[in-house]
Amino acid sequence: xxxxxxxxxxxxxxxxxxxxxxxxxxxxxxxxxxxxxxxxxxxxxxxxxxxxxxxxxxxxxxxxxxxxxxxxxxxxxxxxxxxxxxxxxxxxxxxxxxxxxxxxxxxxxxxxxxxxxxxxxxxxxxxxxxxxxxxxxxxxxxxxxxxxxxxxxxxxxxxxxxxxxxxxxxxxxxxxxxxxxxxxxxxxxxxxxxxxxxxxxxxxxxxxxxxxxxxxxxxxxxxxxxxxxxxxxxxxxxxxxxxxxxxxxxxxxxxxxxxxxxxxxxxxxxxxxxxxxxxxxxxxxxxxxxxxxxxxxxxxxxxxxxxxxxxxxxxxxxxxxxxxxxxxxxxxxxxxxxxxxxxxxxxxxxxxxxxxxxxxxxxxxxxxxxxxxxxxxxxxxxxxxxxxxxxxxx
Numbered sequence: 001x002x003x004x005x006x007x008x009x010x011x012x013x014x015x016x017x018x019x020x021x022x023x024x025x026x027x028x029x030x031x032x033x034x035x036x037x038x039x040x041x042x043x044x045x046x047x048x049x050x051x052x053x054x055x056x057x058x059x060x061x062x063x064x065x066x067x068x069x070x071x072x073x074x075x076x077x078x079x080x081x082x083x084x085x086x087x088x089x090x091x092x093x094x095x096x097x098x099x100x101x102x103x104x105x106x107x108x109x110x111x112x113x114x115x116x117x118x119x120x121x122x123x124x125x126x127x128x129x130x131x132x133x134x135x136x137x138x139x140x141x142x143x144x145x146x147x148x149x150x151x152x153x154x155x156x157x158x159x160x161x162x163x164x165x166x167x168x169x170x171x172x173x174x175x176x177x178x179x180x181x182x183x184x185x186x187x188x189x190x191x192x193x194x195x196x197x198x199x200x201x202x203x204x205x206x207x208x209x210x211x212x213x214x215x216x217x218x219x220x221x222x223x224x225x226x227x228x229x230x231x232x233x234x235x236x237x238x239x240x241x242x243x244x245x246x247x248x249x250x251x252x253x254x255x256x257x258x259x260x261x262x263x264x265x266x267x268x269x270x271x272x273x274x275x276x277x278x279x280x281x282x283x284x285x286x287x288x289x290x291x292x293x294x295x296x297x298x299x300x301x302x303x304x305x306x307x308x309x310x311x312x313x314x315x316x317x318x319x320x321x322x323x324x325x326x327x328x329x330x331x332x333x334x335x336x337x338x339x340x341x342x343x344x345x346x347x348x349x350x351x352x353x354x355x356x357x358x359x360x361x362x363x364x365x366x367x368x369x370x371x372x373x374x375x376x377x378x379x380x381x382x383x384x385x386x387x388x389x390x391x392x393x394x
Contacts, residue, residue, distance in 0.1 A: 003140050006011075006249040009035075011035055011071070011263065012033060012034065012035060012068050012069065012070065012109070013032060013033060013034050013036040013066055013067055013068055014033055014064050014065055014066065014067055014068075014069050014271075015032055015033060015034050015065075015066075016031075016032045016065075016068065017029065017030060017031045017032070017060050017065070018030045018062075019053050019056060019057070020369050020370070020372075020373040021049050021050075021053070021368060021373060022301075022338070022372040022377060022378050023372055023375055023379075023381060024377075025044070025046050025049070025294075025320075025377065025379035026042060026044055026045055026049075026300060026301040026355075027042065027044035027052060027053060027056075027097070028040060028041070028042055028301070028303060028338075028369060029041040029042070029043050029056060029068065029098065029100075029101050029209045030366075030369075031064075031069070031098070031102070031105065032102075032103040032241065032344055033069060033105060033109075035109075036260055037105050037106035037109050038105075038108075039069070039100075039101035039103070039106075039108065039309075039359065040097075040100070040101055040104060040303050040360065040364050041046070041096070041097035041098060041099065041101035041102075041103035041104065041276070041303055041321065042097050042100060042103055042270055042272045042300060042301055042302075042303035042304040042307070043055075043056050043093050043094050043095075043097020043098065043100075043272060044093060044300065045089050045090060045093050045273065045382050046099070046300075046379065046381065048300075048380060049091065049377065049379075050091070050324045051225055052090055052093050052094050052097075055090050055091055055093075055094035056094045056097060056098065056371030058088065058094075059095065059098060060098065062082070062091075063075065063079055063082060064098065069102050069105050070106060070109075071139070071221075072099065072102045072103060072106065072278060073100075073278065074093065075098075075102060076099055076275070076276075076278045076279070079094075079095045079098065080095060080275070081163075081197055085256075087140065087250055087251055087253070088250060089248070089250060089273055091251040092251060092273060092274060092279075093250075093272055093273045094274050095275050095276060095277070095279075096270075096271060096272050096273060096274065096275050096276035097272060097276065098197070098276070098301075099275065099276025099278050099279070099301055099373055100271070100272075100276050100277060100303060100304075100307045100360065101278055103276075103277045103307075103310075103359070103360070104359035105119070105124060105155055105276075105358045105359070106155050106359075107240045107276065107358045107359035107360070108358045108359040110358070111358050112358055113310065113313075113354075113355065113356050113357060113358060113359065113360075113361050114277060114307075114310040114359060114360060114361070115204075115310045115311070115313035115314040118277075118281055118310070118311070119312045119314050120314060121313045121314060121354060122313065122314055122315065122316045122318075123312070123313060123318070123354065124353060124354060125313040125351040125352060125353045126152070126309060126313070126318060126320070126321045126352060126354065127153070127154060127319075127320045127325050127350055127351050128152070128320065128322070128347055128350060128351065128352050129152065129154035129155055129156050129193060129320055129321075129323075130147045130150075130152040130154070130155055130189070130323075130325075131155075131156055131157070131184070131299075131324075132144050132147060132155050132156070132157050133157045133158055133178075134158070135158065135161070135382070135394070136158070136161035136337075137157050137158045137160070137161070137178055139157075140157050140178055140179075140181065140182050141181040141182050141184070142185070143187040144157075144182045144186050144188065144190075144192075145185045146188055148185075148186045149198050151293060151347060151348070151349055151350055152190075152230070152347070152350045153189070153190055153191065153246050153349070153350035154190065154191040154193070154218065154350060155182070155186070155190065155191070155192050155193070155194065155375075156192070156194070156195060156221075156322070157178070157179075157182065157192065157194060158194075158195050158197055158201065159175050159178075159179075159194045159195060159196050159197070159199075159208060159212070159220070160174075160175050160196070160199060161207070162199065162384045162386065162393070163199055163204060163392075164204075164381055164386060165201045165202065165203075165204070165251035166201070166203055166297070167204055167321075169387055170208050172204075172207050172208055172211050173211070175208055175212065175371040176208075176212055176214075176215070179192065179194060179212050179215045179217065180214075182215075183215040183216075188216075191218035192215075192217050192218055193217060193218045193219050193221055193244070194212060194217040194219070194220050194221065195206070195220075195221040195222065196208070196221060196222050196223045196224075197221070197222055197393070197394070198222045198224065198225040198226075198248070198393055199392070199393040199394070200223060200224065200393075201224070202224055202231040202234065202235065205220075205223040205224055205231075205235050205393050206234075206235055206239075207208050208223075209223070209235060209238055209239035209241055210238065210239065213239055213240065213241055216241075216319065217241055218242070218320075219229060219241065219242040219243065219244040219246065219265065220241050220242075220243060220244065220267050221243050221244045221268065222238075222244070222248070222268075222320065223243060223245070224247045225248070225308065225393070226245065226246075226249055226254070226323060227294055229245070229257060230257075231262060232258065232261065232263035232351075233261050233262070233263040236263040236264075237261045241269065242265035243264050243266070244264070244265065244266035244267070244268055244295065245258065245264055245266075246258075246264075246267040246268040246269050246270075246274075246297065247268045247269075247270050247273070247297035248273075249269065249274065250273055250274050250275065251274060251275055251279060251283075252279065252282050252283050252286055252325070253287060253317050254282055255267065255269075255287070257354070258278040259286060259287065259289075259290040259292065260290075262290070264292060265292060266285065266292065266293045266294070266295050266319060266384045267282075267287050267292055267293070267294050267295075267369070268294075268295050268296060268297040268322075269283050269294070269296055269297065269308040270296065270297040270298065270300075270304075271296055271298065271304055271308045271311065272298075272300055272303075272304040272307070277307055277310065277311055281311055281314070284311060284315040284317060284318070285315075287317055288315070288316060288317040292317065293317050293318070293319035294312075294315060294317050294318050294319060294323065295320045295321065295322065296308040296311065296312065296317045296318075296321060297322065298321065298322045298323055299322065299324045300324060301324070301335055301338065302335050302336070302338050302339055302345070302362055302364070303360065303362070303364070304375070305321075305323055305345065306344075306355065306360040306361055306362045307319055307334060308322075308354075309321070309352060309354055309355065309361070309362060310354075310360060310361065311319060311353040312354070313348070321352065323335070323345070323352070325345070337355065337368065338364055338365055338368060338369060338372075339362055339363065340363040340365045341362075341363060342360065344357075344362055345362075381394050382394060392393065
């Protein structure tokens, strides 16, 4: 197979790669073949870019330099099964970014977009939602009104700031009040996702779900940490609100339990964390068999977003797409800054059109990437603490 071949006789082999840590908190991978084709990917764990960089280097040096890039499935299996220890955020994110770059190369060499290689489009565009508020949500009603006036028909907000394992009624009421104010500001024709962000324990998730239910959120996201997914059926039994989760789940094997127990209505795999295009397309198909929708997680950069939209395009159960334009993390550099043609991600009526150019459908401004890579990038998520000094979930 191609993983052991050095050249197929056509010169179609990987000859070089480069990694670029760029602001605000992203890692870009550039892969080049002997014929000059360049593919891009985004292998990163937010706050762990140095670690993922080392994993990408190991995979590229051990398995991919000098080989034909075309046999993507074989490369994926080699990177995943070639290590006795596998899975988890670091290794799966490294695989994800490489996988994105390989699909970008294949599409460019064949002159077609990635979604065409995956069976063709099931839609022309995908709905997107816009973040409002920040890590500690505030001023959400006014921000919601502004984003709806800008054309978005779906929003997402954090449910709470740091919250105790069993918190007081005032904390629950504050979360309900925020959502009520947003609902009153935008009306009933706008969807509002509410992200629990894994900050909430099982007892508080049940109380919050009950308090939020009158305002009909689109979903409650990550009501408990994925290591407590066994609690999801109990939470689902206490509410009619759809439950979403999956941004911290990294392979189809991680998703098996939530599909089988029937508690989750929307899965949120991350194309830069869950094994890339190859793996998330498989996860999407698994979800479809269980009548579960998909809304890929993507608070990241343009390559991650482009990869998401390519999979959304050919996945019938894709519901809506997260995107990070103007998100509170992007204080220095934003998604469109790295693109030669930012219009590829123009949002119209709350939707983004599926890019049809070859590969991932976006053209990276390489000069700008190299310029930004000269800057120090050292983003880490904050460490929150409760009033007693113990560490709180962020």
